[in-house]
Amino acid sequence: MTRDNDSGRGDDARPVLSVRDLTVQVATGAGGKTVLDHLSFDLHRGETVALAGESGSGKSMTALAIMGLLPRPMARITEGTIRLGDRNIAGLSDRAYRAIRARRISMIFQEPMTSLNPLMTVERQLCEVLLEHDMCTRDAAPARALKLLRDLRLTDPERRLKQYPHELSGGMRQRVMIAIALACEPEILIADEPTTALDVTVQAEILDLIRLLQKERGTAVLMITHDMGVVAEMADRAIVMRAGQPVEASSVERLFSAPSSEYAKGLLAAVPRLGAAPPRPPRSPGQKVVEVSDLSVRFDVKGGILNRPVARLHAVEGVSFDIRVGETLALVGESGSGKSTIGKALLGLVPWEGAVRIDGRHTKGLSRRSMRPVLRDIQMVFQDPGASLDSRMTVGEQVVEPLRVHGLASGSELTDRAEFLFRRVGLSADMLGRFPHEFSGGQRQRVCIARALSLSPKVIVADESVSALDVSVQAQVLDLLQELQDEDGLSYLFITHDMAVVDQVADRIMVMRLGQVMEEGPRDAVLRDPRHPYTRRLLAAVPVPDPTRLRQPQPPAPESQSPMLPLGAVFPRVRLEQVSGEHRVAVA
């Protein structure tokens, strides 16, 4: 077991970080609002404490307060102490904090791309930290930087040093971020959602790495996450937070086996678990509403002085599938697998090749105008409900906008439809006059679903539609989608990276990688009896929300082939071979 409680803890019972009654207030128009309310915890050497909670729970505020990075003058610590060793660091000046950050406490953030300077090589960014804190001489810095990258198990570290952030993959960038954070050998590492923006297999690698480094160096880790799977996997103790208040604090084993608070119970119950979903009711094989054969989407990459095409990005390559009435087909895969592009191609939002039939109608070569009637049968719900609503228009207007665009209703009919649609998705009709910012994330996604439903489509493409939502809200939205399917016989193309969600919603699954199908078949066949190594790796990488069942450390993934090819080159295609019935798996 990698979770060693005895490594360096017994000899030193005093915590490295001790937070007592930490209270943070944020100034609002109506006076101070408490966003963090009397939080207390200790962090010992070599230990991992998780702060878990949904959005708005105050977990990131805690990290910022400890790092002295609260946005001033809006937010401030009004009460409590943060003891680092013997010293209270709450409310220290910026100058005093500079000696603490990186040296004694470091932080890694969610988005490694935005946390790295795009104009500096990895080497310069690492050396900068080392020199800033007098960790070594100028001459010794490059060698030290190289050693750090080695410690972080980056492949080909000499080459990485000379590269810029955009040349690295997301996982490599996060490794570089961790290297920078650990450069000065801090006692405490604060990791704020360090793997949320990463693919699940990369997440597994990063989590393994953090655990390994922690064991080697005895660093105390404060892990901030919304993902109970990550909590179970990484933490020794966890504090569950809600609306700025600690709801429950206990060992991870206790939290998962016998949560004492109602909130933690609810939160754990809402977490989708791989393999825990009930069997899907068998559906009578209905008519095909979507028929796709040999779909390819390729983008020309332009460059040079004349801005001519110089290379071709093969986003989707020869994909075929059908969706029947009342069926959910899930497209799973990591970023860059082409799954979203397929959804967009179905609605004619990207240029594509091949054959697509929506409810019997061929859509090849249709202009935007002639595509319109087809759009009445197929609609899309996007990932980020906040971004996919127009902030300057009332939600009521937006929900019925498709009806206006298609000239299907006018006047008081629109009002009636808006009321009906709002009730349909579980929102109250008197909210129609409000603007999007007046809703919560889950409510906004309901508005988006209502808008997609307004044309009474036969198929809805749900592109990561629940990924941006908190787990409890996610469960509700999934229930809503299921209810709509049961009642109206809707078909879904459900695009997601989350295997546990797939398990809940899918009738059939297609696993995508680099624009091609690796494995497809009925849900149970693909999830319980995966045949392709890639599917297996995806499934094995999913963090299990159960501290007693530890995921085995994974060997790093083989470097994947680039989907970018020179013009005219033929993309090597895979062939699907039948395993049994509808279950097919790719062979090279």
Place this chain on the structure above:
Amino acid sequence: MSVAEAFRPRQRGRVRAVLLELLRRPRAAFGLAVIALMVVCAVFAPWIMPHDPFAQSFDGLDLMGGPLPPGGAYPLGTDLLGRDLASRLILGTRTSLIIGVVANGTAVILGAGVGIAAGYFGGWTAAILMRFTDLMMAFPALLLAIVLAAIFQPSLMIVALVIAMVNWVQMSRVIYTETRSLAEREFIQVQRAIGSSPLRILGKHILPHLLSSIIVFGTLGISTTVLLEATLSFLGVGVQPPMPSWGNIIFENQTYFSTAPWLVFFPGLLIVLLALAFNLVGDALRDVLDPTLKGRHG
């Protein structure tokens, strides 16, 4: 409130509601008051002016033949020809307002139009429109204005159009960049997925988000246009004397600034006041029109 009222956009009465909201904000109310006062001055100039603005009288000069300082029969003093400054400023309001509103308005509409079209449609449309704006930018604005004004017979409207011609370029650049990033946003993608026509997307979903930039640029442009008009007048290709404008009053008299400061101070003050008034109203308008800021006062 019935549901119908709840979400039907309050088209009628919308202007009224916005106006009322503006009046509730002290700074915006001040700006509106200043603008209203200037409009009144411009419209009723002949009745308000205390003297004939064109009459050169010896009464308006001191014994040495110099201009009179403010006070007495000439409340704001007189200029070098003994003309009443107050009357000239009041009449000049017409010119300056027309220039400010017409020239700037044309520049805003043209700039925004070009910027939006290029930003949304991209490709060839953008290439042609943006190369054209680059070309316009490459010309020194003043030179261009002089050439245009020399080709056409100088009149108030021509001067306004000339100023518009040189001022729309920056606007279109800013709007172009903003439209490009807006067009990539998810809610615009959604509109495409719904099947909305480009015109609808531009008018209903892109333009409202550009309003704040347009308003900021539009109000900032007021003072630059008034000053550009003054420069043109000074160079003899603007508003022709003896017709007064705030700008040409300043330029006529700037060399006498040390002996007769009021001749530069009062028209300058009016230009500042006009620009400030439009800025205050513009700022408030931007906040009032943004639903996410509802209820917050700046």
